[in-house]
Amino acid sequence: MSTLKKVVLIDDDQVNNFVCESIIRNEKFADEVISFEWAEDALQYLQKQSDEDTSHFPELIFLDINMPGMDGWSFIDEYRKLPKQATSSCCLFMLSSAVDRKDILTAKSNDEVKEFFSKPLSPEILDIIREEYISG
Template identity: 35%
Template sequence: MSQTKPGLTCIIDDDNLYLKIVSRIIESKDLCKEIVIFKNGKEAIDHFSSIVQQPEAKRVPDVIFLDLNMPVMDGWEFLEEFLKINADVRKRITLYVVSSSIDPRDINRAKSFDTVEDYLVKPLSIDALKKVFSFEDE
């Protein structure tokens, strides 16, 4: 059973260096077809709210990497809002919380959301990214 490469990956994070590094790794390893970046949860929620209203699901990401600590709307607020619109999305989205926090309370809180696949600690390694995209055997 062959795994198809995710079409669209969404990274929601305000750290420019992290964004540059992770984007380069994903692109250089050809882990997905396209990357879209949002600097805070509000930008991402506004985007998702608008695409949920449209019938074509091709702009809905396959994978979301969500930071917790951001300005305007943090990751926790994003998750609360995302829960409200996720039911209207006709496609499975795999969401990973990615944070530098190793606080067990943050990890447990993130994993308590049904929409969260896993909690990953920054910095992400190439192997961790390959595993997310199911290319761990390369």
């Protein structure tokens, strides 16, 4: 059995999403992985999940910072507006190739962001998340 029911990836890089999905599945980290290349689409999906039945809201989100259209910071601004009964049981992690110290510090100072991880996603990152953030 997997650690989580549902994980959402938000990254404009289709190849990165494919690699992340593969790692998450191979590590049996989640039963379902849903990828979005546009933060706006992910937000719309999350809004629908929070309106219908919060038990279907993802337990974990990996979010990139630098994306066309809505970037990671703008996504977080909108994510904050979702119902707390949905988001309170979801862990949001930044997963980015950004090496700008300001981005890392901003992520770490953000209440919604549990932690900042540098790409690529690895089994070791999933192990850290299992150990430190997911109660089992």
